[in-house]
Amino acid sequence: MSVRERRRIELNPNQVLFLTGSSGKLGLVKTGQDMQIFIGTPEKEEIVVFLGKDDIIAVSAFESGKKAEKGILAMMYLLKEFSAPIIVLPENHPTSKRLKMVVACGDHINLDCDVQAGTHPEQDILCACSELSGLDIDAVEDGIEIEGNFEQFRMDKLDQ
Amino acid sequence: MADLKMKKLKTKRYRCLDCGNIFQGIGKRVVCPSCQSENVEESN
Structure with missing residues (x-):
């Protein structure tokens, strides 16, 4: 029987934490301030997610390495500085297989390798590689x- | 990768009392996404 560890990691809004698996990488940042993330749904609706300063944004890339880190940092920048919207694809959309990264945000995120990338608007579930699947991430004060x-x-520093 | 059954986000519908914008939101501190006013109310 394996024992699940629970680790607390200090993270300030100018830092990014990368978790790495063999086929994927996850980037985590704190918002550091109240902010909004816009989600466009297949039902032609817009949902505004209101985040507090302690909440987290997670970006999951489906490859590892430096290239994935640069992509994750670019996505963080688009979300935090440009208020770029997230688009949810309908199930079985042909473009799902082209997605290189997906996003979740809030005060709790569960990583799951068993969901179809880009199809779920629930912001507490994020598609990730098998080694990172099952991780539960909670936002806490200062980390x-x-x-x-x-x-x-x-x-790493967020600002690169 | 398997499909996930879509479950709806528990959003609420809001109306901005300053600019009249109607929007769906979820989260802690709701403000109007158009004018950033905190003067919003839940709307049916």
């Missing part, structure tokens, strides 16, 4: 708490 087992991670 995050992650429950589950992961090995490779590193912190």
Whole structure:
């Protein structure tokens, strides 16, 4: 029987935490301020997600390495500085297989490798590679708490 | 990857009392996304 670890990691809004698996990478940032994320749904609706300063934004890339990190940082920049909207694709949309990264936000995020990328508007579930699947991430004051087992991670400056 | 059954977000519908904008939102501190006013109310 494996034991799930729960780790608290300090993270300020100018930092990004990367969790790495063999086929994917996850980037986590704190919002640091009240902000909004706009979601366009297949039902032609717009949902506005209102985030507080302690909430987190997670970007999951379906490849690892430096290229994935640059993509994650670019997506963080678009969301935080440009208020770029997120688009939810209808199920079985042919473009789902082209997605290189997906986004979630809020005070709790569960990573799951068993969902179809880009099809779910629920912001507490995020598609991720198998090694990171099952992790539960909670926003806490001045950082995050992650429950589950992961090995490779590193912190970097957000502003690069 | 398997499909996920879409479950609806528990959003609420709001109306901005300053600019009249109607929007769907979810979260803690709701403001009008058009004019940033906090003067909003739930709308049916």
